[in-house]
Amino acid sequence: MEECKMRSKDAGLIFDDESIEYIITNKDMIELSPKNMIPTLYDYWVNDVEVLKGKGLYKAYPTNPYETVINSRPAVSFYNDNNPDWLNIMIFYHVLAHIDFFQSNRFFKHTWNDDFVGQALADKRLIASYRIEHGRWVDYVIEFARAIDNITSYFSLIKDEVKDNMSDKLRYYFEVFLQSEKGVSHAEVFNEVERYNKLKEKSKDVAERIFFAGIKNKYPELTTMFSAWQRKQLKKTKSDVLEYIRDNSSFLMKQENLWMKDILTIIRNSANYFAPQIRTKIINEGWASYWHDRLFRSDNRIKGHEIAYAEVNAKVTSLNRVGINPYAIGMRLVDYVHELNEKGKTSYDFQILLSAEERNKYNMSTGLGDNALFKLRKNFSDFSLINTFVDQDFVDKHNLFVAGKRMRKDINMIEYYVKSRKAGDYKKMIIDSLYHPPLIEVKREKTTSDLLYLDHKFEGKQLVFEYISDVMIGLEFLWGGEVKLETTEIYPAASTSAEMQFDYRRVVYSMLNKRLKRIEL
């Protein structure tokens, strides 16, 4: 294991030295997986149903993962006790690459400072103590909070993390104060930027202080105006529905209900902790598969197990005839990015080449492949990976296509066919299948202490109708009053062409006293 760590670090992976490995049974895997493998996660009956279901599933399909890693400090990984030793070496490379990803990718930045396993244990104990006091009502509150834990505005949480490292004050000065407030010329703005850059070159740490000291006399009002602007910005930041309910519900503010707020916070924090994982599935698995293959094949401990390894690896990373295997697509994309950069194919010179033959042969041997990979790992998510790098060359290289599925009533069969080989279609198909929860916000101007008004921003897809009522029953409980949801629904419209046309209707659902009503706007 230590040797694996050394080899991985030599290859450029970055991870904390400490890690914990557990060998566990299939049963453990089944029991832990509903808790996303966090052993200390709070107890909840839905997880127990999942465990019972998992056990049933295991009877029919006795398969389980080889490993699972969780993003904790120190990183914890679990290994199936059926794995032979040689396989665990390969798997450990896979795990180390995952840990590297968790600890380096920007989408995880908000998880870097705490150990979630420890936090979860504290949360679990708190919930357990509430159960003694409030019994099953704890589980209802968990349920109602979980009903909206997929719309917890995760991106606003990491938004600040992804921007450049300029301070708010500098941003305000250059972008708002000089240009909008004072209306100075572009040249003057550039001069100011230049002045700042020079200061920064000379004295990195105190540059900002010296810079602002220099203009204190020129713009004495800057500090006051900046504070006012900051307050305005703060008001503008949108809180998500869960947070809004927690902070504004008059029902939750009652003395006897205050404990519910803790649960809402726990659910929200847990959801935000898991949020980046589901958005980096393809790139994370691709990254780990790429490295386990590269590192294990160069490790002499593969000796004697080449064939067995080839089999295991193929089972994990081969492209499905039909279907999307995140390991397969991810690993090929990571490999593709490596190749593009190694050959210099991301350059402008390459982009303007039109001849297929020339494009094929193009190779500048830049030696920048690895460098690009580490940048990829730091900055990309599933969406950006697919959106940036799935192009026609990639689709052709791996013989990929969009597989269509249609009903053949005449032979009573489902028919699969090649629908498209165009990169654009392939990219769209994968992007459409990526995790993307609906965008639902609190409409504050219509919300009162007796009415919570939610607004669904329509993005071309309607909400699943059958859950609307159940979610809103829970929200009515938490808000202690009526809940309304404004959303858009899709209806087939009369049309003469063969392709179906749709009507889009804006509707409002309202939930009061556990009864759902629907009004068209």
Place this chain on the structure above:
Amino acid sequence: MNRRNNKKNKKGYTEADKKGEKLSDENIREKDLYYLNSIYQISDFLIFGYPDISSSPINALYTLDELLNRDKQREKDGFPKRIKIGKIVKPVKGKDGSVIVVPTTTEPKFYHDNTVKRDEKDLGESGGTGEEQEGEVIGHQPVEPKSGEGEDQGAGQGDGGEHELTSEAFDLGKMLHEKFQLPNLKVKGSKKAFSKFRYELTDKNVGFGQILDKKDTIKKIVETNIQLDNIDPSKDINPEDLITSPNLNVYKILSREKEFEAQAVVFFMRDYSGSMYGVPSEAVCSQQLLIYSWLMYQYKNRVETRFILHDTEAKEVSDFYTYYKSSVAGGTNISKAFTLAEKIITDQNLARDYNIYILYGTDGDDWDRTGKDTIECVKRLTEIVNRIGCTVVRNSYAASTMTTFERYIIGSGLIRIRSDKIRLDSFPSTLFNENRLVEGIRKLLSE
């Protein structure tokens, strides 16, 4: 590496939780409040000998019964029930297949609805890889539920030969019995049941066993020698140079398999003609499977199965999978099925050794409008079987009127006169759901 102690602390958590439930209902005892509001932490409770509410990393799980109770409580609290009985089916023909009963639940959230399509024949798209050109067909798949998914409705389809459906069917039967408060059966003339064992040489074991598996042993030796650097890939292998040890021998080893002697035989019979396609078949099979599960529970697993399909002819098929999946476009002659069942029972003298149940499912259509042969045959059967249960799932176009089968079987007076032996349950296919099916079981099987 640590091997984690995976023993669950069954007592710790559930007890504490139950206590929690109970306490809340009793308005919390003073002592507990003392702990909650005192200087002590939850983790200190152990010192007081108080139930440890957070001991094991995976706390004790709720059992299915506890989960179902919780679901009942939800209704009382005014919230919708959330747990359904689901099924997992391994759709492989052969002896090892099974239907597995699991609870399922969904967490309601605001989700995007991905089902809206511009073309109703279009069933969606996915990724693929291969050499074919655009527009080329890659393959076909029969229309059937996807494998490996828990499905909502009833017990569903299964497969397999004589060992099919066993232990899980028992669990489901028990659950049905408790969840729906079904009556117990009075078993008449039961023969003494005992279990017997069979020994099979199917398992493999390294180190010791009954029969040496030469091929696997050689593989193991070669593998070990590669790891020991004792094999040079560029040269031929000389077996004499290989290092070996008794620990590398792979054996076939005797394993004991428990077998039950059956006490009851269940005949699954159904119409598989064209009009049965879709919901009627699903409803009939689901209900028959539920009944079978319940019988499994009643007879403590000692139940055998026979499967008969008919259109204008009847045939016996070997397993539930075939029984469930088969469909033809032919006409309907119900008497053939009952005649075949009678023939099997008399030829094999089943009535002497077993309690016999005949479960018949149809959409009620019969080309023989008078049903003369059927009535005669059913009359004879009522003398030798414990119960004939007929399920009629009316097609949506005939939902409100009596079907041919219902008309003549009720007209014959059999249902009235021999209600101890034959029962009829009919409902329109649109009403098909778990509760309706269970209600049917009560109708068909109650004493």
